[in-house]
Amino acid sequence: MSTNHSNNHCVLELTDLRKAFGKTEIIRGASLAVNEGERFAIIGPNGAGKSTLFNLVSGRLAASSGQVLLHGRPIQQLPPFEIHRRGLARSFQVSNLFHRMTVYENLRCAVLWSSGQGYAFWRSIHRLREVHERVEAMLELTRMAPQRHTLAGELTYAGQRALEIGLTVAGGAQVILLDEPTAGMSRWESEAAVELIREVTRGRTLLMVEHDMAVVYGLADRIAVLVYGEVIACGSPAEIRDNPRVQEAYLGTPATAAAGAAATTIATEA
Template sequence: MNPALELTGLTKAFGLAQIIRGVSLEVAAGERHAIIGPNGAGKSTLFHLISGRIRPTSGEIRLDGRRIDGLEPFEIYRRGLARSFQITNVFPKLTVFENLRCATLWSLGYRYDFWRPVERLRDAREKTDRLMEEIGLGPRRNVLAGVLSYAEQRALEIGVTIAGGAKVILLDEPTAGMNAAESAHAVALIRKVAAGRTLIMVEHDMGIVFDLADRISVLVYGRIVASDTPERIRANAEVQEAYLGQAAGP
């Protein structure tokens, strides 16, 4: 069985600066995989490469056994990989329902059609309603996304990320900027939406990482120095020295 996502010898250089230095990684289908590392380690660059925002200098990226390196982001999305960003990325002047409905249309086979009123698309409406309840924003259905709380906007973005039916989802610091209560709610939501999907996330909160991840990979200066279970990562002396420090203590 093919891994859900496979990176082989992946590199990325900007001029003389080597940012990603030969990353090889396999993520199994259904796995919750965290990528951690100090600032400047290359985590965001790695996500950009996987999601097609930038192209690798060398190496291969395979999604369910098929190469996707070199494809445009929308092509990768249509093959089943979706990504959220550090900065909330929703349509602020559309309602919660309208944001989610926009994201569901392609997955249902609808294309640009000036003659078919979107309000008449019952299947799109029903799928959007289910998704809205899944992410806990049912009561906020008709609220403009721009006036939602930050945590609600992040939940909406996760909803948009999974609306297209992606089997692999990339979450970039999903709890950044949240207080403890908001983070706990976000973790519960991530657990819920990750069920039956493959999750790869970048997250700085080690408590959340060790709570959520099945496996953790540690990226330091563009190289993966360890990839293992949370328990073994916590006990890894090289990882403690490179990144975790006291956070890895008992």
């Protein structure tokens, strides 16, 4: 289990959030409260509405009703770039990189964009010492310094996901949303990704969607279970693992739950 502790100050709050496409309601009154410094995971079966919920929080979709508060201020009607400027950044299931630019250049773009500086033909970016220092710090944090000159498109799949996580936090956002950060990875790659996520989100608030329960149990302070657009349970990893309703709706048979317990034990001992 994660050792990242919350101070119980809520930084992200969803209240009776709903999203319908035509007559089909995908998110049906979801409510969550994520505390400062907490690592919070959302799990659920395919079609539960997890990605839709993420899109509502990050501004890519407009809510049909309900409210999303970031640091106590409503953001559900704001465009994604404005939400990002207020301190919330997200990654995507599909890697979203500049493949013909180097690792360094990708990170530099993220830092420049988040600071509102952008590119200007009359100003040399190489003179922007603060930007350079932030990029260097991010290269060290993500352990990608040896690959600084590698084109993003030439990185391994795991390397591209690591770079995307770096881009998500490069702008200095304090609330990070990660959408299935270990999808498609081998067990060894997933373990490395967990260590990276733990490191880059230290001192930040993390909200993630993840299908790999070993990853969830290894990172999350709390877990919410989303089924058919509704939050059916929320609690510590142990509470979620032992919840009969969750076992029936998502985690499956007692044997699956036992496997989850083993994963929790391994993660705690690690």
